[in-house]
């Protein structure tokens with residue numbers, strides 16, 4: 257299937273000329289759920305905000321690339337066209353609901369605003385749809401809670417209200433930035449099921465930003481891993497989790513607390529700190545923390561290339577792990 | 589070491605007035621019972637986990653325990669001192685010795701202050717170090733939480749979600765509190781940095797006997813970090829006990845459901861089927877009997893009426909459920 261959304265070499269630069277996001281490319285097919293994972297500060301949120309022209313004005317700029325949605329370059333839309341698109345084409349669930357939910361409006365008023373973007377509806381219809389949406393995201397007494405303000409909601413309820421507001425305008429692409437971080441496991445499962453159902457039944461395409469590989473494993477078709485503002489690996493979910501090719505991806509998997517529930521003492525971490533834009537290492541950005549780094553990694557930036565033909569598994573590493581792992585398996 | 593708990597609440601309740609639907613609602617204020625007669629003890633130097641469904645009252649309880657939210661009934665005791673009729677100086681002492689890391693880091697940081705200014709202000713107000721040492725202490729705190737000193741000139745809006753959360757942690761640590769109520773303090777962090785923060789907290793616990801009330805929904809971290817765990821459902825604690833005992837032998841069906849829903853990174857495992865049937869009841873209209881009975885597959889007549897069941901058990905591991913030990917074994921049986 258031809259992609260619905262294609263991001264090609266997107267680059268985001270600060271006023272000081274530092275690239276916070278550097279030549280990021282990926283695509284999204286209709287009905288697909290793509291995971292976007294990576295360390296805190298790796299550029300996940302900025303990448304997605306750029307797609308909707310929501311970068312802080314003046315501070316950050318898109319200095320390269322294109323974003324193709326349905327034959328249009330999103331980066332070159334006028335503000336008016338962009339507003340229309342946000343209403344009908346691309347919805348976003350923001351990482352910090354409290355700064356994106358208006359504290360002075362009730363949840364119901366905000367849902368109504370979002371519903372109206374889709375077309376004319378009577379007040380009764382709006383109310384009925386809002387109640388049903390709040391119900392779908394698992395808010396008890398939805399009828400009464402429509403008249404609540406955001407501060408009267410718990411953290412997780414606010415996050416779910418944000419999801420309901422984003423879904424109200426029935427988008428074709430949904431960008432979900434850490435949509436379940438404030439939710440307990442049972443409510444999380446409910447929300448993930450809701451999103452999964454929307455893509456299966458209505459062909460909604462979803463970019464799922466998360467740091468929880470458990471969520472990725474259960475929902476995403478493919479995953480892209482960001483490190484220091486660049487894509488370091490992209491592959492089908494099962495492929496990536498079973499045969500990570502990039503040493504960073506392998507490290508991420510090893511750090512999952514579920515990976516060793518019965519263990520004691522300190523948790524596994526990836527040694528060293530994530531790079532900052534001011535001091536981006538030369539060569540491969542991961543090399544100072546990479547256990548397998550060689551001399552070449554210190555000077556030459558690896559390009560994204562196929563690990564195996566036609567599998568769609570791509571990696572930016574001079575010495576990908578795939579072969580090593582296979583050799584270990586052969587010995588067993 | 590003192591033998592009394594560092595922080596203890598007894599039958600603490602918090603409720604909020606809520607406007608009902610329509611015009612009538614404006615006059616007929618309803619009460620939302622966010623926290624219902626909760627008793628909890630936090631021993632010095634221990635890490636107590638507080639878990640439970642979204643909206644079950646964890647944040648409200650955490651705030652109320654530090655007197656950051658008025659309670660409508662019950663008592664709070666901090667370090668042997670009852671805070672019911674606390675004087676200004678009692679509250680000042682509480683503020684000096686405790687810190688809260690709020691669930692929403694963005695709204696807990698002042699948008700017009702750089703991180704450096706925010707942390708320096710805390711150091712100054714609490715007289716933690718001399719004016720000359722302040723700058724280096726700010727650097728040190730930022731570095732401890734995995735941000736470097738470079739971040740001190742940043743404003744909150746120039747940070748990623750996880751960086752902001754770490755800034756909030758650094759500010760709480762600046763107080764050098766004896767007790768921290770950490771509300772979902774690692775939720776926005778990726779695993780590697782999450783582990784770094786958890787390790788830091790464990791180290792502080794060992795070194796300075798830091799006490800922690802750790803509100804979280806990530807059960808794998810709770811299991812790793814906490815000595816004891818309390819499970820909340822609709823404003824009440826439904827189970828409380830040593831972490832291992834609660835995780836391996838849950839006695840409340842809600843706890844058992846939570847544990848079975850821990851996501852796994854096995855790509856073959858699909859989304860679990862509905863773990864809990866039905867919807868959570870509304871805190872505006874609490875059901876009779878056990879609040880969980882509407883969703884519990886073990887519920888029987890006695891669960892549906894009367895007062896909510898009281899906590900019972902051997903004093904160490906308590907649960908508010910009428911199921912007997914033999915029946916409770918079926919809770920963890922995967923074939924049920």
Ligand SMILES: Nc1ncnc2c1ncn2[C@@H]1O[C@H](COP(=O)(O)OP(=O)(O)OP(=O)(O)O)[C@@H](O)[C@H]1O
Nearest residue numbers: 276296297298299300301302746747748749750751
């Ligand atoms: N307005 C800004 N000015 C300067 N730097 C910024 C600004 N906004 C974000 N950054 C930096 O850009 C980098 C990427 O930020 P982004 O929010 O995309 O991270 P993220 O991958 O979403 O991380 P997290 O998982 O913590 O949310 C971070 O290092 C952040 O500090």
Ligand SMILES: Nc1ncnc2c1ncn2[C@@H]1O[C@H](COP(=O)(O)OP(=O)(O)OP(=O)(O)O)[C@@H](O)[C@H]1O
Nearest residue numbers: 408409410411412604622642643644645646647648
């Ligand atoms: N200021 C307020 N006014 C009215 N209701 C409130 C207020 N604060 C909290 N509530 C209600 O109290 C209940 C408990 O909220 P609380 O924030 O304590 O939940 P929580 O367990 O922390 O949930 P989460 O995991 O989603 O953060 C919720 O139903 C919430 O809507």
Ligand SMILES: [Mg+2]
Nearest residue numbers: 301351748749
């Ligand atoms: Mg982010």
Ligand SMILES: [Mg+2]
Nearest residue numbers: 410411647691
């Ligand atoms: Mg909360």
